[in-house]
Amino acid sequence: MIRLHHCHETRSMRSLWLLNELDLEFELQIHPFDKSLRSPEYLSLNPAGRVPALEIEGDVVFESGAITELLCERHSPDRLGRNPQDPDRPDWLTWVHFAETVSQHSAALTQQHIALYDDAMRSPIVMKLEAARLGKCFEAIEGRLSTPVENRDYLLTSGFSAADISVGQAVYMARHFVRLEAFPELAKWYDRITERPSFAASLPPEGAELLYKRDFYEVWNG
Known part of the structure; x- marks a missing residue:
């Protein structure tokens, strides 16, 4: 079983995009971008109270770079990953x-x-x-x-x-x-x-609450 804990328009989108590219079966648990990530239940998965957190085969991985390495090693060492002997x-x-x-x-x-x-x-x-x-x-x-x-x-x-x-x-x-x-x-x-x-497939669905309300944010001058 694979379950990804995700907030729209955050680093967890990196893991979601990879899971979709790998075409793996997984469950997506969407969280609001708020203090609920500090709940004791969620902190048991990611002690920093952030996303992503990936539950996979009884383990929990909560750093996006580590998630990328793990998923590629297990599911795509040569196409999306590069094995240790690869020049790249x-x-x-x-x-x-x-x-x-x-x-x-x-x-x-x-x-x-x-x-x-x-x-x-x-x-x-x-x-x-x-x-x-x-x-x-x-x-x-x-x-x-x-x-x-x-x-x-x-x-x-x-x-x-x-x-x-x-x-x-x-x-x-x-x-x-x-x-x-x-x-x-x-x-x-x-x-x-x-x-x-x-x-x-990794973008927020229509009607989702977005983190970024504008396409671009100019430097604020006070």
């Missing part, structure tokens, strides 16, 4: 976990723009710094996708993988704070990977 394994690991670097800056901006309920609590300096750091992350992805190799359609030379899912989901969140237009290769890659049915 170091790059696969690097980009799978780089997704969290992107996400931490998006999370800081989400807190500033959305979670804080009083303008006096917001910091234009923090917003500018975190948006600049996201821009540096986008530059890193742009540089990777601009590497002059044949058929550079994905992050790995050997083709589409869970690395694209992990970083792609991080960009899905980050694009609310940094525009993609300045990064043409990243934008083309993002369009390419989000055309996959597994991505569409």
